[in-house]
Amino acid sequence: MALSDVKVRSAKPEVKACKLTDGDGMVLLAHPNGSKYWRLRYRFGGKEKMLALGKYPEVSLADARARRDEARKLLANGVDPSENKKAFKVEQEQEAITFEMVARDWQASNQKWSASHSARVLKSLEDNLFAAIGKRNIAELKTRDLLVPIKAVESSGRLEVAARLQQRTTAIMRFAVQSGLIDYNPAQEIAGAVATAKRQHRAALELSRIPELLHRIDHYSGRPLTRLALELTLLVFIRSSELCFARWSEVDFETAMWTIPGEREPSEGVKHSQRGSKMRTPHLVPLSRQALGILEKIKSMSGNRELIFVGDHDPRKPMSENTVNKALRVMGYDTKVEVCGHGFRTMACS
Known part of the structure; x- marks a missing residue:
């Protein structure tokens, strides 16, 4: 009934x-x-x-x-x-999966990134991609759809940003393929669509002028710690942030090894002080007898502090990243044309 x-x-x-x-x-x-x-x-x-x-x-x-x-x-x-009901449910779930959802999952899956780098990557996606394609179904996106926001960044003249967005978009869509959300990565066809920025090489001296540089460093009349920073940089060829934010705990005098971590403990009130090695993995720097000798001299100046290169006015804060360039200008060098602190690394490649 x-x-x-x-x-x-x-x-x-x-x-x-x-x-x-x-x-x-x-x-x-x-x-x-x-x-x-x-x-x-x-x-x-x-x-x-x-x-x-x-x-x-x-x-x-x-x-x-x-x-x-x-x-x-x-x-x-x-x-x-x-x-039929199960198939319909799967279809509905796929329709609900957007580019932004996949991008956030991809960002969270990169466990090797430092917290600061991960945050910068997400901010770049939020600022440049999500408004245009964030709410789009990941399965419906075509190559031309992915290119629209990237080309907009390129048109604004931010070529390096556009290139990074291209790389990250390709990685996000590859992640979608690996997650079983799509069968083909349409971002593969983006390769070559974005103009590459002309690489600017840092000012570096010709090798024949190195004796002149060493002579000027020897006779530098500024702060002794700055002179020692210059001398050490010429021996280890590390980046300015790796040098300025260095800690004594990273140096092992017994094994003659300087281990620069992927990320450092941030110093309160000091911008970017968490920066470690560029690749965000431990960077091992073997120390020569001369480099150890310089560090021993520096230890007599700042060995009781956490930082190796302490600031001139506040020993709780690091030496400015621009200190080396200022010293080079005092020595008479044009840091835009002749030599700059980062240019020491270029000299090392010669």
Whole structure:
């Protein structure tokens, strides 16, 4: 006998769940706690199966019957309604997966990144990509869609930023392929579409002028710690941030090794003091006898401090990254044309 709205509404067993039959395999499963669920019993492929049609009262009697009738139409066409429901759910989930969701998952998956670098990467995506394609379905994005925000950055003259966005977009879409969200990476076709910035080489002296540089350093009349910083840089050829934010705890005099960490403990009130090696992995710098000798001299000046190269006015803060360049200018060098602190590394490659 078919159910009525009154019978459905009043159904509430006292001891155990009961089934109220409506017809064509549809039943109402009523529980003592008041919960009621619509179910459809059917056979497919020689097996008896059960399809959930929804919960009462969210799904009314009329709605449940309509869902039953749709399921029976599928059965008549040789389609299992349970499998059809699963496929529809997967399709809906895929439609809900956006580029921004995948990009954030990709960013979070890069465990080797430092916290500061990870934050910079996310900020770049938020500023340059998410507004244009962040809400787009990851499976629907084509090469031309991915290029739109990158080309906009390129048109503004920020070529290096555009190049990094191209690399990150390719990595995000590759992550989507690896996660089973898409079958093909459309960002592969971006290669070569973005202009590359002309690399500017840092000012560096010709090798024939190095004796002149050494002579000027020897006769530098400024702060002794600055002179020693210049001498040490010429022996180890590290980056300015690696030098200025260096800690005594990184230097092992017994093994003659300086281990620059991927990221340092930040100093309170000092911008970028968390910077370590550029590759964000430990950078091992072997120390020559001469380099150890210079560090021993510096130790007599700042050995009781955490930082090796302490600031001139506040020993709790590091020497400015521009200190070496200022000293070179005092010595008479044009740091834009002749030589700069970073140019020491270029000289090392000669």
